[in-house]
Amino acid sequence: MQIVWEYRQLLLGGVRITLIVTVLAAVVAVLMSFASGLARESRHRILRVPAIIYVELFRGTSLLAQLFWLFFVLPSFGIELPALACGVLAIGLCNGAYGSEIVRGALRSVPRGQREAAIALNYSPAQSFRLIVLPQAARVMAPLFGSLFIEILKASSLVSLITLPDLTFQAKNIILVHLNTTAVLSTVLVVYFVIALFISGGAQRIERALSRGVDHTAG
């Protein structure tokens, strides 16, 4: 454990990068989830087709392959992105493709009768979406996006392979210098676990706030 204390500055710096990558990638993922999830439910082909291609492409190819592609291949097309941007984009785009399913499934989970009641009360389509469908879908989405954010946190460790000094990167560096590896790697695993606990705790709170009235146990 002494070694962990010795390198605490380095490790904390790594945590900082890990959090930055996770948060930025989560923002990208949420935006892409909604954009592609809504587009795939659209009546218009021009919106549906690109969304389907996006989802299939990013779900079908490995995240690490996407990351390496942005980092190693894109420069030869004359586009040189900094490592942070590569990490955030690859992780955000890949997980956005998964989030697309979350958005779509949640929208579909709202019973048809709800939309029909909205029509009977003369809501416009936009009002029906905003006031009736979205609040109910959000309750379904909250825990699933919580899980997605944990996947993003875990995926952020891959940026260590494109030289970004996140928590995993720093741990690996320390290991290469020292022989006592158990303490460092255990600590790193626990730190990831604690961050994940915060994420799922937050998602649970949001879900509870959104479920007011809907389940019998909440106020």
Next chain:
Amino acid sequence: MMPMVRFENVTKRFGATVVLDAFDFEAARGEKVVLIGPSGSGKSTLLRMLMTLERIDAGMVMIDGEALWYVRDGADVEPVTQAHLHHMRAKVGMVFQHFNLFPHMTALQNVANAPRHVLGKPKAEAEALAEMLLRKVGLGDKLSSYPARLSGGQQQRVAIARAMAMEPKVMLFDEVTSALDPELVGEVLDVMRALSVERDLTMLIVTHQMGVARALADRVCFFEKGAIVEQGPPEQVIDDPVHARTQSFLRAVRLT
């Protein structure tokens, strides 16, 4: 006098299933019409067409003297604009078999939300209206309850208040007491009976319960395979039907 609701030569298909074929029907302003008939005969479809939840394939549906869909050449149904639908839906309200209350809103919010966002009433005014209507249906003490906390009968009364808050000229009720335990039917029926004294409100009521028909109907229509087989005042159609199909249907209903 001009009828409030009018079907002219209306055809409605679902794929190969023809639900209505050259169907004609009228309801006068303020009339309370009860539709009875076997399952699958097209009663719900009729109401859902009036609520614009289903389109028609041919013919003409008029509400309050205005066409619900534009019809060209008597056959082609033209797409209507969102604005026209909005205009026509304002005349009609609907209560569903399974209530379809908004689960994320309290009883008060369920009733106040549409007046506020669709009719543009100020929040205080919409809520005062909602409170008044909920008191009227006997739910003055449930204003801040969520639907999950209400019994079926209470939920259905909220749904009626919610539809009435939009001040429709025509109210559609599709088997609104069918999902309720027998001891809860009475409280919803009471609310509907109170509504039925409003002279200008036209009511179209689909039900399998003859008690409901007797309590509310000016006229009962026996409906089969998309056509009206027999109609008249409840005493006649229910107690002394002429048509053999009506007789056997009523015998079957009484047995259940």
Next chain:
Amino acid sequence: MEFSFDLLWEILPQLLRATVVTIEATLAGFAISLIVGLVMVSGMRARQRWLRFLSRFAMEFLRATPLLVQVYFLFFVLPGFGITLSPFLTGVTALGLHYGAYAAEAYRAGLESVPRGQWEAAVSLNYSRLAAYRHIVLPQALPPIVPSLGNIAISMLKDTPILAAVTVTELMFVANEIGSERFQYTEPVTAAALIYLVLSLAAAPLINFIDRRLRPEETRA
């Protein structure tokens, strides 16, 4: 910048050999995860409180921490305890443990989808616990589990590149190696990405087929 098909043609045999390693790792990891999941879900349904807690904790912990760090952990820590595994075995074990936690969750969801009334009916007919599992519960729990396990297998396939970090010569490792040798990443990395796409697209109908074979008549769509 252009894409050289000559180069692609030249490196393709190497990439395909590496693809075999990728598939082997996926299959071996999947087999391990099925067993690990079974052990965990048994623990979560055990009578002993501490065992339930421990299994639950292990599952949550494995699912909430990065596979890459878990791979490092096995690779660097185990030798200190006198256990030395080849990189391939290390990677496959890590995959199996990580996704075993997901498999446990799939098993749990499947078992919980069987209504309580089914258990009660089994008890009322005097089935033993084991017989109730075998004849009543598992046949009903299995159909929803199969597609989840299929998704787990596809996720594992796409996570095998992580094993490159401990020098397993799978597809991404080889692609990267070719790239750094020739200072030409475009062809190998693009080809590798496409191979993953082909593999996961091919896996989906395969899983559908297995799913349909295992599904009892009455639940078939």
